[in-house]
Amino acid sequence: MSTLEIRDLQVAVEDKEILRGVNLTVRSGETHAIMGPNGSGKSTLAYAIAGHPKYTITGGQVLLDGVDLLELSVDERARAGLFLAMQYPVEVPGVSVSNFLRSAVTAVRGEAPKLREFAKDLKNGMDALSIDAAFAQRNLNEGFSGGEKKRHEILQLELLKPKIAVLDETDSGLDVDALRVVSEGINRFRASGDTGVLLITHYTRILRYVKPDFVHVFAGGRIVEEGGPELADKLESEGYEQYTKATA
Numbered sequence: 001m002s003t004l005e006i007r008d009l010q011v012a013v014e015d016k017e018i019l020r021g022v023n024l025t026v027r028s029g030e031t032h033a034i035m036g037p038n039g040s041g042k043s044t045l046a047y048a049i050a051g052h053p054k055y056t057i058t059g060g061q062v063l064l065d066g067v068d069l070l071e072l073s074v075d076e077r078a079r080a081g082l083f084l085a086m087q088y089p090v091e092v093p094g095v096s097v098s099n100f101l102r103s104a105v106t107a108v109r110g111e112a113p114k115l116r117e118f119a120k121d122l123k124n125g126m127d128a129l130s131i132d133a134a135f136a137q138r139n140l141n142e143g144f145s146g147g148e149k150k151r152h153e154i155l156q157l158e159l160l161k162p163k164i165a166v167l168d169e170t171d172s173g174l175d176v177d178a179l180r181v182v183s184e185g186i187n188r189f190r191a192s193g194d195t196g197v198l199l200i201t202h203y204t205r206i207l208r209y210v211k212p213d214f215v216h217v218f219a220g221g222r223i224v225e226e227g228g229p230e231l232a233d234k235l236e237s238e239g240y241e242q243y244t245k246a247t248a
C-alpha cells in the first residue's frame with residue numbers, strides 16, 4: 001500500500017507563480033482524474049512532482065510513503081516508485097526502444113533483468129498494446145506517430161510497475177482505436193491494485209474507458225472542485241467557463 005501526498009504545493013516557472021497551493025492524496029488502487037482548461041497548471045503539477053528543473057518549488061511538500069520526493073533527484077524519484085508518462089515524449093536518436101526499456105528497468109530495480117525474462121515481458125507488453133515487434137529496434141520516439149508514442153509510454157508503465165503513475169494527457173493525439181488500446185493498458189496495469197494513478201486530461205472521453213474514483217478540477221493553479229466520476233459528466237455538459245471566470 002503506497003500513498004502520494006501533495007501538500008500545499010506551490011510552483012513557479014521563470015518567476016511566474018503557476019501552482020498556488022495544491023493539496024491531493026493518491027493511494028494505491030485509486031485513480032484520480034485531474035481535469036481543467038488549457039494553461040491551468042496540470043502539466044506543471046506533473047513536471048514538478050517528477051523533478052523537471054524548469055519548475056521551481058516555492059512551497060509545500062510531495063511525500064511518497066512519507067519520503068519527500070522534492071528532496072530527491074529525478075532518478076531517485078523514479079527508483080522510489082514514481083513514473084511520469086509525458087504529454088510530449090522526447091526523441092532520442094541512436095537509442096533503441098528495447099535498449100531504453102531494459103536500461104530503465106535495470107535502473108529502477110537496481111539490477112538488470114534476465115535477458116530471457118525481459119524479452120518475454122517486452123513481447124507480452126507489446127502484444128497487449130498491439131505494438132508491432134519491429135518497433136523494439138526503432139530509435140526512441142524518433143518518427144513515432146502520436147499513437148505510437150503514447151502506447152510506448154504505457155509499455156513503460158507495464159514494465160516498470162511504479163507505485164504512483166502520473167499520466168499527462170496520455171489521451172491526446174489518439175484515434176478511437178488507439179485510445180481503447182491505451183485505456184485497456186492502463187486498466188490492466190491498475191487492476192493489480194498496487195498502483196495509484198493520476199490521470200491528467202482535458203477531455204472526458206478517456207474516462208469512459210478508465211473510470212476514475214475521484215475527479216479534481218484544476219483552474220488558476222489550484223484544485224477548485226472535487227468529486228466522484230459524476231463530476232466529469234458535469235464538466236462534459238457545462239465546460240470549464242464557470243471555473244475560469246471565477247479564477248480570472
Ligand SMILES: Nc1ncnc2c1ncn2[C@@H]1O[C@H](COP(=O)(O)OP(=O)(O)OP(=O)(O)O)[C@@H](O)[C@H]1O
Pocket residue numbers: 013014016018036037038039040041042043044045054202
Ligand atoms: N517553461 C515555461 N515558461 C513560461 N511559462 C510556462 C512554462 N511552462 C508553463 N508555463 C505557463 O504555466 C501555465 C500553466 O501551464 P501548464 O502547461 O501547466 O498548463 P496545463 O493545464 O497543463 O495546460 P494544457 O492543458 O494546455 O496542457 C501556462 O500559463 C503556461 O504558459
